[in-house]
Amino acid sequence: MEQLLLGTTLDNQNIFIYRKPYQNVFRYWAEVKENNTLTSTAEMNSFSKVLRTLKMMQIKLENFKIIKGEHRFIQEFEIAQKGEKSHYTSQERVIDICQRLLAGEEISTKHDAIHYGVHSETIKSDIYTLRNILKSYDIESHGNYRIKHSNSLIITEAFVLLMMLYHNKSLILQxxxxIQEKIIQQFSGQERKNLSDFFKSFKYYYKPFIKIEQLEQIDLIFRAITHKKYIKFAYTNTLGNEKIRTVKPLTIILHDRMYYLICEEIESTSNNPKNFRLDRMQQLIVLHQSFKENQSKRFQPGNYIDESFNMFTGQKETIRLKIRPVIREYLLRKFPSATLISSNEEWETFEIIVLGTEGILFWILSQKADIEVISPQHFREKLKLTIQSMAQLYQIESVSDRSQ
Known part of the structure; x- marks a missing residue:
């Protein structure tokens, strides 16, 4: 008894694929009809081989609409519809498979045979060829073929990088x-399309926080840091005052959608590093003059990021805070290196190391009555004065005024 597995249509054309038992096995065949007249047939011992035969007959499966069929065979037909590479020569096919493997994709002998319009044994032969070419890579097989520990980005890693890039909004769209084009060009055609399609909406609604080009400046500063060269630039501060500065570059930091140069200023009497926003820098040049690095006092960018909260700097301070457990997550999100000292059901005590107190002061005020500064005493008093000044703005009497 024959069984209809799949039916498709295109204008006045139809393709029907059937299956029937034959000597303890199944035989599969396709009927191609035009205006209800049989024009060609294909008979094989598997569904996938029937599809390959149809593709070799130059029938463009991707144009046909599925009208009926069993779920498993519909899926396989849809895969065949995406297979636009049956015209590839053997060399083009091997190169394409190689690129897909290096991009972290898996190769299926069954599905890719349909994709390329060849026999599954041909795909296995291609993999054998690539194993001899890619000797430094381990091509493993667990049903499908893939490169174990590929040095190239896999599509998930590319997705994460692009997501961070669009979410950050620190660069102009161009x-x-x-950067996106350079990332996605490592992948095969379908993977490139998947990534491009996914980020179309992000691209359309993208609104950068900084609206000037910065990559060239970042490149110059990065080269100056790696080659240990001083740099010179004109800097405009928040008041609109411009000053020429010569500095020893230490690192670049991305904070709150803005890039900062962390450096030591030549003419400064302070030993503390200074922060300059890249978008406020102009006429940047790398000087021929080199600087030497003191290995015993080598600048540690990672540690500086942890301690320089909100890009404020100053003398190193150890702040002890008492917080309600409900804001613990917010504290650790802002201060990953915070140390828990004690805790109970109502309060938890943490110690945090910061450079200066201005940056953490802003954050503490945003936590309302869920946080209290324990020490140092001078910072506790500074916070009191700040709260009293805020109370005066809203004409609220301080506790000391009411007690008089």
Whole structure:
């Protein structure tokens, strides 16, 4: 008894694929009809081989609409519809498979045979060829073929990088697009399309926080740091005052959608590093003059990021805070290196190391009555004065005034 597995249509054409038992096995065949007249047939011992035969007959499966069929065979037909590479020569096919493997994709002998319009044994032969070419890579097989520990980005890693890039909004759209193209060009055609399609909406609604090009400045500063060269630039501060500065560059930091140069200023009497926003820098040049690095006092960018909260700097301070457990997550999100000293059901005590107190002061005020500064005493008094000044703005009497 024959069984209809799949039916498709395109204008006045139809393709029907059937199956029937034959000597303890199944035989599969396709009937191609035009205006209800049989024009060609294909008979094989598997469904996938029937599809390959149809593709070899130059029938464009991707144009046909599925009208009926069993779920498993519909899926396989849809895969065949995406297979636009049956015209590839053997060399083009091997190169394409190689690129897909290096991009972290898996190769299926069954599905890719349909994809390329060849026999599954041909795909296995291609993999054997690539194993001899890619000797430094371990091509493993668990049903499908893939490269174990590929040095190239896999599509998930590319997705994460692009998601961070679009979410951050620190670069103009043209710079983001340039980076995106360089990332996705490592992948095969379908993977490139998947990534591009996914980020279309992000691209359309993208509104950068900084609206000037910055990649060239970042490149110059990065080269100056790696080659240990001083740099010179004109800097405009928040008041609109411009000053020429010569500095020893230490690192670049991304904070709150803005890039900062962390450096030591030549003419400064302070030993503390200074922060300059890249978007406020102009006429940046790398000087020929080199600087030497003191290995015993080597600048540690990672540690500086942890301690320089909200890009404020100053003398190192150890702040002890008492917080309600409900804001513990917010504290650790802002201060990952915070140390828990004690805790109970109502309060938890943490110690945090910061550079200066201005940055953490802003954050403490945003936590309302869920946080209390325990020490140092001078910072506790500074916070009191700040709260009293805020109370005066809203004409609220201080506790000391009411007690008089």
């Amino acid at each position: 710079e983001v697009q340039t």
